[in-house]
Amino acid sequence: METTHARQDLNEMLESLLHKYGVTPSQKWQLLLELRKAGDGLALLSGQLLMDTDLADSYVPLMPWRNERRFTELKQIVETQTIEHVSTLRLCCLTDSQSSTIEQLLYREFDLCEWLAGSTITGVFASITEGRAANVLARLANGMLCGIELGVALPAGSTVIDRHELIARRGVASDRVVDTQMPQSSIYTFTANGQAEYTDTDAELFGLSGEEITIVRAAYDTLADPAWAEQCRKQHSRLVAMAKLAIESDNKQQWLTVKEEQS
Amino acid sequence: MKPLKIAMLSLTHGHTRKYFQTLKDNPKLQWLAACADSEEIKQHFNSVNPDVPCYLDEQEMLDRHPDIEAVIIASANNEHLRQTQFCVERGLHILSMKIPTFDMDEYDQMIDMVDRAGLVCQIELEMHYNPVVHRIKKLIADGELGCILSMQATNITLSPVWAFPWQGVPEQSYGSRIPLREGDGRFRGGALCDHPHIFDLARWLTGTGFDYLYADVAPNLRTELEVEDMLLVNGKMKDGSSFLLDPSWSRLEERLKIPGPGWEVFPKRMEVNLIISGEKGVLMADCFGPNVYHNGAPNDRYTVQYTYFDEWIGLIDEFVDCVRNNKQPKINLKWHRQTIEAMNACYDSISSNAPVKIN
Numbered sequence: 001m002e003t004t005h006a007r008q009d010l011n012e013m014l015e016s017l018l019h020k021y022g023v024t025p026s027q028k029w030q031l032l033l034e035l036r037k038a039g040d041g042l043a044l045l046s047g048q049l050l051m052d053t054d055l056a057d058s059y060v061p062l063m064p065w066r067n068e069r070r071f072t073e074l075k076q077i078v079e080t081q082t083i084e085h086v087s088t089l090r091l092c093c094l095t096d097s098q099s100s101t102i103e104q105l106l107y108r109e110f111d112l113c114e115w116l117a118g119s120t121i122t123g124v125f126a127s128i129t130e131g132r133a134a135n136v137l138a139r140l141a142n143g144m145l146c147g148i149e150l151g152v153a154l155p156a157g158s159t160v161i162d163r164h165e166l167i168a169r170r171g172v173a174s175d176r177v178v179d180t181q182m183p184q185s186s187i188y189t190f191t192a193n194g195q196a197e198y199t200d201t202d203a204e205l206f207g208l209s210g211e212e213i214t215i216v217r218a219a220y221d222t223l224a225d226p227a228w229a230e231q232c233r234k235q236h237s238r239l240v241a242m243a244k245l246a247i248e249s250d251n252k253q254q255w256l257t258v259k260e261e262q263s
Numbered sequence: 264m265k266p267l268k269i270a271m272l273s274l275t276h277g278h279t280r281k282y283f284q285t286l287k288d289n290p291k292l293q294w295l296a297a298c299a300d301s302e303e304i305k306q307h308f309n310s311v312n313p314d315v316p317c318y319l320d321e322q323e324m325l326d327r328h329p330d331i332e333a334v335i336i337a338s339a340n341n342e343h344l345r346q347t348q349f350c351v352e353r354g355l356h357i358l359s360m361k362i363p364t365f366d367m368d369e370y371d372q373m374i375d376m377v378d379r380a381g382l383v384c385q386i387e388l389e390m391h392y393n394p395v396v397h398r399i400k401k402l403i404a405d406g407e408l409g410c411i412l413s414m415q416a417t418n419i420t421l422s423p424v425w426a427f428p429w430q431g432v433p434e435q436s437y438g439s440r441i442p443l444r445e446g447d448g449r450f451r452g453g454a455l456c457d458h459p460h461i462f463d464l465a466r467w468l469t470g471t472g473f474d475y476l477y478a479d480v481a482p483n484l485r486t487e488l489e490v491e492d493m494l495l496v497n498g499k500m501k502d503g504s505s506f507l508l509d510p511s512w513s514r515l516e517e518r519l520k521i522p523g524p525g526w527e528v529f530p531k532r533m534e535v536n537l538i539i540s541g542e543k544g545v546l547m548a549d550c551f552g553p554n555v556y557h558n559g560a561p562n563d564r565y566t567v568q569y570t571y572f573d574e575w576i577g578l579i580d581e582f583v584d585c586v587r588n589n590k591q592p593k594i595n596l597k598w599h600r601q602t603i604e605a606m607n608a609c610y611d612s613i614s615s616n617a618p619v620k621i622n
Contacts, residue, residue, distance in 0.1 A: 087493050088481040088513065092415070094538070094545060125477045125618070127497050127505035133413030133540045135507035137479050137497045145481035147495040149415040149507050153540040161547070167493070167513045169484050178530045179554055179567045181547045253475060253618050 025223045044219040047236045048104040060229045061236035064214035070175040083171035089146040093162040097152040105150040106243040113146045123257045126246035266293040270331045273300045273338030277423045285575045291583040298324045339429035344369045351376045356383040356586045374596045383585045385592035386599045390460045392577030395550040408541025415538040416461040417509045421516035444614045453490030458510035462602045471502040477618040478609035525561040
């Protein structure tokens with residue numbers, strides 16, 4: 001994960017949020033930006049970093065993308081039936097190979113698929129090339145179909161390019177502008193220092209990058225609602241299993257069903 | 264070069280009207296006549312092309328215009344074999360719509376009869392004449408992306424069935440009534456049959472053939488249709504690159520009988536976008552962009568107004584060149600065969616819930 005702030009800063013910001021809203025965690029905690037041995041209490045970090053690790057009780061795998069404003073709105077659009085009878089989800093995420101692996105992208109997009117659809121994936125068919133590009137079809141228990149396009153072939157240091165589109169009998173919802181291919185920013189500057197783009201989405205955590213904001217918010221949610229940590233652990237196990245299932249599907253060239261213990 | 268004397272048959276295909284301007288403007292052509300499928304279609308044709316004689320009988324058209332050298336077959340898919348035979352027997356060169364037939368025995372008959380007659384039969388796949396696709400092809404050829412790892416492509420549109428009803432009739436679109444799969448009330452013949460372009464592009468841009476395909480259908484957006492309107496296709500090419508293709512009718516439409524302004528419900532009626540990941544980088548392309556936008560007449564809805572390219576000009580130029588200079592078009596029946604085979608494999612995959620190998 002790329003960060004612009006030290007881990008200590010983020011922990012302090014999380015602490016101040018907890019204080020502001022009167023949340024008193026029942027045990028010690030620490031927000032981590034990379035996988036390392038947990039100290040006393042809870043270690044809160046992105047589930048993507050825990051994919052290859054046996055999940056000790058002290059770790060809480062977070063799904064920080066759920067705290068992105070755009071995904072919160074998309075989910076709300078579905079839940080409030082602003083769009084009705086969703087048929088198909090079209091998800092895409094392209095990164096460089098330094099910031100993510102294909103397995104980590106599968107983890108994130110499978111979670112977004114289930115969370116936005118309000119259902120669980122029942123089976124997958126995947127085609128993966130050299131661990132650098134993956135195309136997946138996923139079928140959901142509620143009948144929806146999801147296409148997932150993933151790649152880690154962008155040049156090092158590239159901004160993530162993604163798209164999340166929900167196509168329904170009544171309406172289409174997407175985090176991309178119609179007739180565009182690239183994500184938009186809130187501010188574009190053209191100055192003597194060159195071109196720059198800014199997208200600020202959180203005044204309380206102003207100054208943090210988008211990824212930093214979501215990890216702090218996800219950690220806050222978990223500390224504010226301890227029951228949520230257990231949900232995160234369960235979902236983490238499912239997502240890790242489904243990412244492995246996708247790779248197995250590619251190896252076997254077969255449609256594979258998500259087993260009951262995974263769902 | 265002597266202008267090629269040409270006619271159009273049936274006029275029921277969705278692309279029919281796209282030819283009108285080119286047929287009138289291209290100095291290499293002399294548009295002699297047309298033959299409509301019905302009186303209603305003839306009347307509409309006469310209203311927009313008053314200078315071109317239109318008939319209701321193919322033989323009568325040829326009797327009146329014995330100097331016709333070539334025809335554009337612009338009909339429902341299930342008419343193509345009969346009309347190809349009709350043209351071959353009369354020594355007429357053929358520009359065929361994008362699906363000659365889904366029946367592979369019929370397809371091979373068509374190859375055989377055209378070959379024996381020594382005629383040109385070009386398949387209308389206009390993306391080959393699209394300037395953005397030319398640029399993509401050049402960037403790949405120049406090695407900008409390195410070896411291709413993956414390709415994602417959309418060929419998504421609104422549904423044309425309200426204007427061209429045969430596209431929603433399994434027998435006319437697919438050629439026969441075959442259930443999508445056991446327990447599903449829908450039949451082959453919908454969005455997939457309308458969108459061969461991205462299958463063709465996958466072959467053309469990678470320079471290899473399909474290894475296997477896996478396809479699945481989603482719930483229809485238009486519950487009235489008895490054919491599929493939403494599906495996705497996954498798989499690999501022979502070179503190991505993977506792909507995900509979306510040939511859906513995923514953009515809703517006003518149910519107009521004659522396509523025109525105000526057809527869109529979703530602001531953008533059509534899209535062919537590609538993402539190609541290679542060993543050296545990634546290419547993202549909108550084959551019909553950029554565009555202009557308005558929210559004016561007739562519905563005051565925000566609308567993407569296409570700035571159309573000149574695919575039809577290049578397509579016709581090639582056809583005339585092939586006829587006059589005895590050349591084989593790039594998109595001939597033999598080249599296109601594997602694309603049709605792959606599309607059939609998608610239906611077989613939907614039916615079996617398993618990937619289908621292409622030999």
